[in-house]
Amino acid sequence: MTDEDTLVLPWAGYPWRGSGANWVPTPDAAGRVAAAAGRWASPAATLGGTQTPPDVTAAGLAWLAGERTPFGAAVIGTAMPADDGFRRVLADSWIIEHGLPFAARACLELAGLLFVKRSTNPAVLRVGGDASPHAEWHSNRTVAVLARVREAMAAAPDDEYQAAVAALAEGRAASPRHRVVASFLAPGEPWLADTLTVLATTGRHDSSTVLLAACARDRAELDAVFRATGWSLHSLESSPALLASVVGALGPDDALDLITGQEQRYLWHDWEGVAGLYLPLIAALPTDRAYRYLLGHLSARTVPAAARAGADRFPRRAARLLAAEPRPTPRHLDLLRRHVRAHPELAAALPPELAARFAPRDEPVAAVLPPVLATPPWTVRRKRTRPPSVDGLHGPDRERWVAWLTGPRAAVLDRARREPERAARALIPIAFGPAGPERRQATAALHTLAAEGHRGVVLAAAAGYGPAAATRIEPLLAADPLDALPTRIPELPAWLDVEALEPIRTPHGVLPDDAVRHVLTMLMISKPGEPYAGLDLVRQACDAASLGAFVRSLLQAWLLADAPAKEPWPLDAQAVFGDDVTATELAAQIRAWPAEGAHTRAVRGVDALARIGTETALRLLHEIATTMKTRTVRERAVLRTADVAGAIGMTPDGLADRLTPVFGLGPDATFPLDFGSRTVIAGFDAQLRPWVADATGRRLRSLPKAAAADDAELAAAAHKRFAEVKKGVRKVAADVVRRLESALAEQRPWTGAELRALTAHPLLFPVGARLLWVTADGTAFRIAEDRTFADAGDAPVPLDDDAEVRLAHPALGIDAAWPEIFADYEIVQPFPQLGREVFTPSEGERTSGTLTRFDGVKTGTGRLLGLERSGWRRISDPYGDGGRQHTLLRDLPGGRRVEVDLNPGIPAWQPASEPDQAIESVRVPLGTLSAVETSELIRDLTLATS
Numbered sequence: 044m045t046d047e048d049t050l051v052l053p054w055a056g057y058p059w060r061g062s063g064a065n066w067v068p069t070p071d072a073a074g075r076v077a078a079a080a081g082r083w084a085s086p087a088a089t090l091g092g093t094q095t096p097p098d099v100t101a102a103g104l105a106w107l108a109g110e111r112t113p114f115g116a117a118v119i120g121t122a123m124p125a126d127d128g129f130r131r132v133l134a135d136s137w138i139i140e141h142g143l144p145f146a147a148r149a150c151l152e153l154a155g156l157l158f159v160k161r162s163t164n165p166a167v168l169r170v171g172g173d174a175s176p177h178a179e180w181h182s183n184r185t186v187a188v189l190a191r192v193r194e195a196m197a198a199a200p201d202d203e204y205q206a207a208v209a210a211l212a213e214g215r216a217a218s219p220r221h222r223v224v225a226s227f228l229a230p231g232e233p234w235l236a237d238t239l240t241v242l243a244t245t246g247r248h249d250s251s252t253v254l255l256a257a258c259a260r261d262r263a264e265l266d267a268v269f270r271a272t273g274w275s276l277h278s279l280e281s282s283p284a285l286l287a288s289v290v291g292a293l294g295p296d297d298a299l300d301l302i303t304g305q306e307q308r309y310l311w312h313d314w315e316g317v318a319g320l321y322l323p324l325i326a327a328l329p330t331d332r333a334y335r336y337l338l339g340h341l342s343a344r345t346v347p348a349a350a351r352a353g354a355d356r357f358p359r360r361a362a363r364l365l366a367a368e369p370r371p372t373p374r375h376l377d378l379l380r381r382h383v384r385a386h387p388e389l390a391a392a393l394p395p396e397l398a399a400r401f402a403p404r405d406e407p408v409a410a411v412l413p414p415v416l417a418t419p420p421w422t423v424r425r426k427r428t429r430p431p432s433v434d435g436l437h438g439p440d441r442e443r444w445v446a447w448l449t450g451p452r453a454a455v456l457d458r459a460r461r462e463p464e465r466a467a468r469a470l471i472p473i474a475f476g477p478a479g480p481e482r483r484q485a486t487a488a489l490h491t492l493a494a495e496g497h498r499g500v501v502l503a504a505a506a507g508y509g510p511a512a513a514t515r516i517e518p519l520l521a522a523d524p525l526d527a528l529p530t531r532i533p534e535l536p537a538w539l540d541v542e543a544l545e546p547i548r549t550p551h552g553v554l555p556d557d558a559v560r561h562v563l564t565m566l567m568i569s570k571p572g573e574p575y576a577g578l579d580l581v582r583q584a585c586d587a588a589s590l591g592a593f594v595r596s597l598l599q600a601w602l603l604a605d606a607p608a609k610e611p612w613p614l615d616a617q618a619v620f621g622d623d624v625t626a627t628e629l630a631a632q633i634r635a636w637p638a639e640g641a642h643t644r645a646v647r648g649v650d651a652l653a654r655i656g657t658e659t660a661l662r663l664l665h666e667i668a669t670t671m672k673t674r675t676v677r678e679r680a681v682l683r684t685a686d687v688a689g690a691i692g693m694t695p696d697g698l699a700d701r702l703t704p705v706f707g708l709g710p711d712a713t714f715p716l717d718f719g720s721r722t723v724i725a726g727f728d729a730q731l732r733p734w735v736a737d738a739t740g741r742r743l744r745s746l747p748k749a750a751a752a753d754d755a756e757l758a759a760a761a762h763k764r765f766a767e768v769k770k771g772v773r774k775v776a777a778d779v780v781r782r783l784e785s786a787l788a789e790q791r792p793w794t795g796a797e798l799r800a801l802t803a804h805p806l807l808f809p810v811g812a813r814l815l816w817v818t819a820d821g822t823a824f825r826i827a828e829d830r831t832f833a834d835a836g837d838a839p840v841p842l843d844d845d846a847e848v849r850l851a852h853p854a855l856g857i858d859a860a861w862p863e864i865f866a867d868y869e870i871v872q873p874f875p876q877l878g879r880e881v882f883t884p885s886e887g888e889r890t891s892g893t894l895t896r897f898d899g900v901k902t903g904t905g906r907l908l909g910l911e912r913s914g915w916r917r918i919s920d921p922y923g924d925g926g927r928q929h930t931l932l933r934d935l936p937g938g939r940r941v942e943v944d945l946n947p948g949i950p951a952w953q954p955a956s957e958p959d960q961a962i963e964s965v966r967v968p969l970g971t972l973s974a975v976e977t978s979e980l981i982r983d984l985t986l987a988t989s
Contacts, residue, residue: 464503
């Protein structure tokens with residue numbers, strides 16, 4: 044088994060003496076250098092240029108003539124054009140021909156030379172240690188030579204090394220740069236402190252001093268280097284070898300502390316590619332702490348690849364720490380699954396539940412597989428046929444059905460099942476119409492109706508459109524939807540390891556890998572909202588929970604492959620087999636992705652969440668629509684919520700009412716908490732404030748702590764449940780109050796059946812019972828304590844299921860008796876209703892179409908931004924400064940809008956930078972507004988400006 048306690052760097056650093064360095068000279072290095080010098084086209088132009096000092100010219104030309112000196116070698120090493128690889132050969136030639144001390148002296152001479160590349164007059168200049176205009180080094184012509192000589196010194200016999208050190212000691216005092224070079228070549232010598240003192244004294248240094256980082260033996264020395272030179276770890280990012288040297292010298296713990304100080308540059312965003320430098324180094328550190336760091340940041344886009352590399356390097360450590368992860372995410376489990384598959388011998392050390400989860404698969408017999416998984420249509424040659432079409436058909440409600448067909452498939456089928464005759468009449472013209480997603484969805488819906496006992500209804504509806512439709516409906520229904528295949532069947536992507544995915548289970552075992560590949564192909568050829576027909580057969584044949592786990596592991600595999608944007612189908616697949624667990628995990632991802640810069644992915648994820656279609660998924664979608672800070676994602680969620688609500692004949696807020704969670708509360712908003720020896724009753728009062736009581740009903744000040752007679756585990760679970768329910772109810776209560784106040788302002792209708800459902804809900808009833816309602820004929824009523832409906836005289840108010848009711852608005856008149864009734868019953872309203880301000884426009888405002896009362900009024904930008912909670916939004920002037928939003932807009936039904944012009948405008952990216960605004964005008968289509976709409980608009984603006 045691999046040694047898991049030794050640091051093996053992912054790439055080489057600069058070696059130290061005693062580190063096992065092995066210098067192997069380049070074969071025929073001297074001959075290669077001589078040949079290169081012979082091919083040098085312009086030595087005279089460089090060495091004989093007007094700016095090259097005479098002694099530099101003489102030394103270089105002498106070297107070419109065969110008179111070899113360290114200074115001449117340095118001149119040629121500076122002037123000769125070559126890449127880093129050849130400069131290593133050049134250094135080897137010095138050592139082979141003249142010995143290591145000669146090469147060391149030549150490196151010191153390099154410290155005083157600089158090549159200046161000019162097209163007409165290149166030159167080799169002398170540079171001092173005084174930060175002259177040409178004080179910066181050209182690293183490509185210097186560092187490669189120094190690095191190779193350092194390797195040779197690290198591997199040299201003691202006598203050769205000591206001779207080279209003596210040569211360095213003799214010349215290192217010539218300038219600060221000479222000291223830097225000497226320290227770099229012999230980091231084990233006690234020269235670093237002296238060099239740093241000189242640098243601190245002169246206060247002048249250049250880029251060469253960054254090499255001193257490779258001379259530090261511990262964190263204290265490295266910090267001293269950074270203080271004296273002004274560099275930081277960030278400065279080393281241009282040199283992987285320098286970073287590796289630092290990590291190797293510091294040791295795992297200090298190296299981890301140093302690197303993680305830069306995490307803002309490599310975790311969520313890979314600034315300048317530095318994730319490829321830092322994360323592999325962390326993955327190489329042989330400590331639990333380092334690997335836990337990677338596991339703790341596994342949700343970051345840049346980390347999974349490093350976590351896999353760390354698992355490959357330290358397989359036992361990775362298995363142990365992954366198995367012990369206290370709150371494993373799907374990424375943790377996916378990583379562990381892949382790891383155990385790569386190292387099956389580690390499975391025995393896992394906890395039993397994980398070992399069973401990742402056990403080898405028992406493949407079922409192929410004979411029990413459905414045909415679509417044994418021999419799917421694309422594996423058999425078939426003749427392609429065009430679907431039948433009929434021109435010129437126009438059905439009822441075409442626009443509405445086309446809109447519904449673009450929504451969740453389950454919602455379309457629910458609507459079709461409720462009204463099969465009406466659905467068939469509407470769908471047939473679309474199914475016979477132009478090719479496109481609506482046609483495919485309509486055809487699929489007709490197939491479903493026919494298969495579920497409504498074939499006669501579909502045939503009769505087709506006959507109603509004439510002979511052509513009547514003739515062609517049979518071929519349409521007879522066509523095998525499994526044959527609806529793209530021209531080219533895609534190959535599975537290289538990043539996808541089929542065997543590493545969660546298994547798909549059937550009553551006979553798990554699907555074999557070939558069948559899983561067929562399922563993946565079906566997912567690949569599906570379109571968003573239009574799953575391939577074979578997937579329904581897969582759903583019927585396989586365990587639903589395992590299908591949900593399968594697509595979740597598929598999504599994790601896609602994310603671990605850095606979510607290829609051209610292959611988004613794993614994200615779309617969440618909607619095909621996703622369940623409530625899938626919806627919960629996907630919603631969490633959607634909230635996290637914008638922070639990673641993945642806005643487009645988050646928007647597509649919203650579409651998938653909406654198509655999952657379960658109540659949990661839709662509730663999460665509604666939460667994103669109402670609380671997500673990222674505008675593009677929030678707006679997409681609003682749109683998809685409206686689509687889903689429309690498909691089932693509801694408003695978005697009506698859908699939200701239906702999806703309000705219960706949290707396990709009884710009808711009276713109470714729930715028991717078991718302490719073992721006793722039961723505590725918890726609940727919520729009329730204002731949804733929590734309370735607790737003992738078994739006799741006596742109210743307690745707070746939830747009691749566990750007593751000696753209590754079961755400790757049950758008591759802890761009770762406290763946890765109480766905290767979770769309180770948190771959930773607090774969040775839901777705020778949303779319910781906001782939604783009902785919006786319903787008052789917009790006069791949203793409820794049916795009698797919907798209102799009864801509201802009164803039966805433990806969290807909606809306490810809010811609804813504190814409001815006044817009114818029927819379509821003007822009868823006002825309240826919801827009584829027994830959940831019946833009572834008028835002002837406490838007489839019952841009967842409501843049919845299809846009766847229409849609304850919240851009573853003072854702008855339409857409220858009987859003066861109602862405030863007294865609410866006061867007598869001590870009903871505290873959740874928001875102003877009975878005493879709500881009523882506003883009407885002046886005659887001049889009606890004539891002008893502007894609310895002149897607000898002209899020139901100044902108010903805070905923050906107060907105007909608060910209007911966004913009431914449905915207002917900011918827009919930029921298309922002909923003006925796009926960086927400022929000069930208009931607040933409120934869309935009203937029927938294409939009407941209210942516009943508020945602002946000066947100087949709200950900065951789009953930093954609204955707080957312009958704290959005050961002046962309203963220039965408020966344009967309102969007053970002639971088209973109801974009394975309630977007018978009053979609410981004026982109220983919004985009055986509250987925002989008062």
